[in-house]
Amino acid sequence: MGIYTIFRRELTSYFLTPLAYIFIVIFLAMAGTFTFFVGNFFGRGQADLQPFFQFHPWLYLFLIPAITMRLWAEERKTGSIELLLTLPISMTDAVLGKFLAAWCFTGIALALTFPMWITVNVLGYPDNGAILAGYAGSFLMAGSFLAVGSAISPLTKNQVIAFVITSVVCFVFTVGGTGVVLNFFTGWAPTLVVDTVAQMSFMTHFNAISRGVIDARDMVYFASVIGFFLFANVIFVDLKKAG
């Protein structure tokens, strides 16, 4: 009950300000631009949405922190956190309600990319199962980005700082599987560490799902990332609420 009420308020609040509309328009415009111009959607001559999905981590990298930066930083800044946390709900309700609202909002933005799916179906005969998997993977990855941002937000009252730190942490998680990060470890760290770091990457798991391979391990990975960061979120809110 508590979660649902918080969820409802939060989700409604996105649409009270221009934030929601700007976010959705930018997300759709960028997703389209990347797909058609950078991803060479037409030139590839293949009826799938790979060029569309492959840019999602990069879009999320700067768009998701814009959603999560305000989640707790704003509550701390305006003092409404004191009101929220003295209402008869648990801290977990508050954290989950906010997170789920943000996730649902991102889901709405993602769902609005449906013209892509229509386009590819008009042009050819794509594997719609793989596309669905791609959407599921993208949604899960968005949830992970959101959980990271949501956990970082209570650490500061300053939304810009929350934005920047979230972007950096998400960047590390995103590129964890690529040379940028792995080269830093290879050579001196044991293989186990290098493998672990590679496995921690959003990209590794997202690419697997978006190719249409829904593996339980990838699901468990994203679920654990979300769970871990939301747990951290509860702790951080508790630690920082008074300041």
Place this chain on the structure above:
Amino acid sequence: MAEMIAIDGLTKRFGAITAVDDISFSVKRGEVLGFLGPNGAGKSTTMKMITGFLAPTAGTARVCGFDIQDQPIAAKKKIGYLPEGAPAYPDMTPAAFLDFIARVRNVDSGIRKKRIADAVEKTQLGEVLYQSIDTLSKGFKRRVGLAQALLHDPEVLVLDEPTDGLDPNQKHEVRGLIKAMSYDKAIIISTHILEEVDAICTRAMIISGGRVVADGTPVELEQLSRHYNAVAVRLEDPADTDAVKAALERIDGALSVDANKYAGMVTVYPQDARSLIAEVGQAMRHGRWKVAEIRVERGHLDEVFRRITQA
């Protein structure tokens, strides 16, 4: 249950700073307790611990029998809280905000509308109900915070500076509102305004440096003032001032006498707050001085406040 709020040994430390130092008290149904104290005395911190926002370093706070740390949800249900500065969600309208609070507080959908309408009427928010909160004046914002605290008709009200930012008419109305509700609730308010304590509190507590330095009814606190039971005499003829001063200084029980030659005012301060009006009257009749005005002063709460908190 008589004791609606029971605070025992409440202490809060922030690092090396002790904000609240071993405070104990209880508030019964029908009592309005006023927290007085300089800024940074620990009033708000105490309120934050009672309402479960901050966890105490030591001690317990019980609301209607529920420990705020062990059974936070049950305790929070009993409390209506106006935090310092009356925070709300600025993007929402008061109507949407109050609806949200009513839902979180599990106010039955059947009576939700009525409860919201009641709170709106009590706090006179009708005209701004559909305007976003960040466009409201300070007074309206404060009243939105009050409406939110009253909405579920709580047994315990904790109001941190409920009249701050209101104009004198609004202050008067809010005080009337608090007074009207007080008979079946336990209320704690904090304030800087000493007259407010006189106007609505059945009991006042002065907090300084995180400790309770005075606790009593407003009248009891006023008795701590050197002005309490002082007798002020205004003479028809200021020329008599010196003679009157000398006469009044001889009264048994007079501690000191202040005189103002130009205004013809003579004030006698008593020892141990005893009543001197009869003796002063007698002395004046005896000297056959013409008296324009004579009055017994009440204590000055602000003087008590300054003396206690600066000691």
